[in-house]
Amino acid sequence: MKVNTYPWWKDTHIKLADDVRTFVDERIGRSEELIWKKKYPLEFLKESGKRGWLGAIIPEEYGGKLSDYGYTGSCIIIEQLSRLGQISMQYIVNMCDARMILKFGSDELKKEFLPKMTSGEYLGSLTVTEPYVGNDAAAMETVGKIEGDEVVVRGKKRYITSLGVSDFYMLLVKTSDDPGLIKRHKHLSMVLIREKTPGFTIERINELIGLDNIYNGHLDLNDVRVPRDQIIGKEGDGWNVLMGMANYERTLASANQLGWMAEALRYAVFHTKRRVQFGAPTIDLPTNQFKLSEIIVRYKASRILTYHAAHLFDLGEDPAFDAAIAKYFSTEEGMKVFLEATQLMGGDGLTKFYPVESYVRNGKITQLAPTTSEIMKVVIYRFGLKALEPLLKAPKRRIDDELGVPLTAGFYEGGESGTGEITENELLDLLARNYRVNPGIFMAIEDMVEESGASVESISKTLEALEDKGLALSYRSRKGDIKLARATFDGLQEIKPIDWYRYIPDWVDEKDLF
Template identity: 80%
Template structure:
């Protein structure tokens, strides 16, 4: 169907103000490339034939060199990380071949960051041209997101690494030319605590002892290989290790945020196509005398899909731009990956709902986006892990707007108002009495009646030393006037007055607040 009849200019793939002319042209070239091959892609999905031809052609056009420096035959200065996301967003419209683009580009980043000059010269030029395609090989039968617990062993024997173990859920196995493999090189408890017990090594296809054990039948990835690998005494030169022995965790983390950003961009292609088919179908499906797109409820669904798609693109290309600026944006990549895969599912479900029974059939591709989208909620990295990352990095990143409010009872109104913010003032050196501390806790009850008071807020209010404040709180706790909450190391983090302490600190009249509109005869 003509694109202009479906989703208009939006489906053309909007650009962003920070895109270069090369990146804008790249999107135009890719759109044309994909448009010309959609028929072929759909046939290969029905035939369940691996669509390697698309990635090979992308390599010949230089698109696999998007983040590879020019000295190795790439186009880093022309396309960059933003360009790699543009590429995968469009390739995703051809099906799941985009997932091999994800892992190959991640391998390229790792070789660039941690590979020796020899490895860079051997791999990067061929990767830039699509002659070398890679896989990421981390997950095992008994280890998923807990990558530090892998059991596949890499024994150092002279100039070789001898590998024994298994990996599973490896995408594009069989057609990849090499495998970026995380192995365990030590069982030393001290090294394990420091995450220095892992190493990353490249294993080439065809290495003796390296075999495919199983090909999975997944909920999605209809014509993409995914399965188990077995390593039985596999010997590889130590020169194929990235970084030094024990650097495996650092190497793995060196691509995690980029992998999440690429996975986010991949989701954009599927979201756009789901939106395309939803609009196409509702414009042509007539019920109750008019096209179903005229129904307000369907317009609401399409509006929500558009919002999700637009927000997903903004998050993705913001993260990609940060990579181009030289950052490694863990926070932004996690948000993009979480939002795109979660909201992508909602877009696919709504598209199916709008298409009715047709959306459930395999005669339209929308149902495949739902199946594939479920996979990307789990890999790379689950939505739950993304929430953990977002929480950890988010509180730090948003610190400037999360300063605790400093509240007081207004003399005129008699209600709590914000008078400033706690800035994390350093402890003072003065002694503080038990009475002063109890008064602080009682005042906190007046303005924040349901929560404890933080020790740092008490320091800022009083100018007391931490030691003096802690002694006073412990004494009040012994007398049943206060309750403290302690951290893992036993230090006081929070405190509040008990009911007994509240009564001892102030008379009930100082806590009382009765609005003027309350009838006095109803009070007691």
């Protein structure tokens, strides 16, 4: 059975999707057995390595499958592997490590690690979070002191996926206390540490809310000596290395949700078709049909967002905006899917004899890692306003002579600053006209420039004079620059008579006016 595809998928993607689905279908029972026994499902990753799936984004010169699979292929793989318990968590960190080595690693590291990562001989972990540092990665406390040809690492790390199973660990460490470098995020370095390096000790294995048979824990690093040539990129490049991977990590996390969402839908349909209440299957109840409809919408929307972001990677982009949307939407809407599926199954959905309850627990983890939903919203806001800027030009509103109401006359272009001067009366008149069409919001200084042709300097100087007289009020940036302004009540009275501001519709009875 062919899975749902997209027009930009290649034949190799379609075949890959069918192959991985078949692989997973044949191992679902074994996966459930390992979860009950709390045994690490390493065998699935090793088998994936033999099939080349761990090399989806690794070029062929290192034994990978970049030309056939690429970033879209890696999402296809993880969408299905996520159905095998939680092994997809290891897949995510392994692929992210591969991207960091590919983009920033030395030729020597690429030649040693990438072929073995492709085959599954080497598995990696990502080690960023600390006891007192989470999303604020720039505030890292673990120190990497440069001593000759070595980096001496001291500190603690936590919430490390696949701790103890991985063959190497990517560690973000602080290599400088220089305030200037800290300000530019050039005080961090990404270091590759091999397992069982002296001083490299597992401090704790966590008991998490979910991810039942995946190791996750804390590391103690006591004077761990690492060859200096195992710094990924250059000293001080750690922040760029991390950010160069982060958007891919978010896209993979989104793809991971898709497998869980599809399984939640499968079990919800399976159960409601066979659960008879009040003389009919519960799927016949309109309320349950509505719930299933919402699950389908959330799944399909999450999937298109995910594969769109993956396709942008294949086109050579690093889509921060699209990856953030995909990760935020799929994890937030995924949790709604898991809860609704549990609700549809009633009491059975609460038992561990069905997998749906595990998706609820796992889903809470993926709302927090990698990167919280709150951070994703910050990214979406920052990148979104910039990406959508052509759609967000401020409307120029004018009072129509015939109707007496504000109509759109065009859009502000936000061009270069004007060069002319503006008098107090001219500026007050401009603010009054803005009040008439937008009687609740300030006027932006760039709009004043475009309307008047005056320079920012002249407008600012004139506004200060109007403020001194109580005729205008300004909003300033932290630097003290005027950004917005409006006329005060006295200013409006000063420049125009009351009748100029009035608007009374024809249908209002004149006897009711005053």
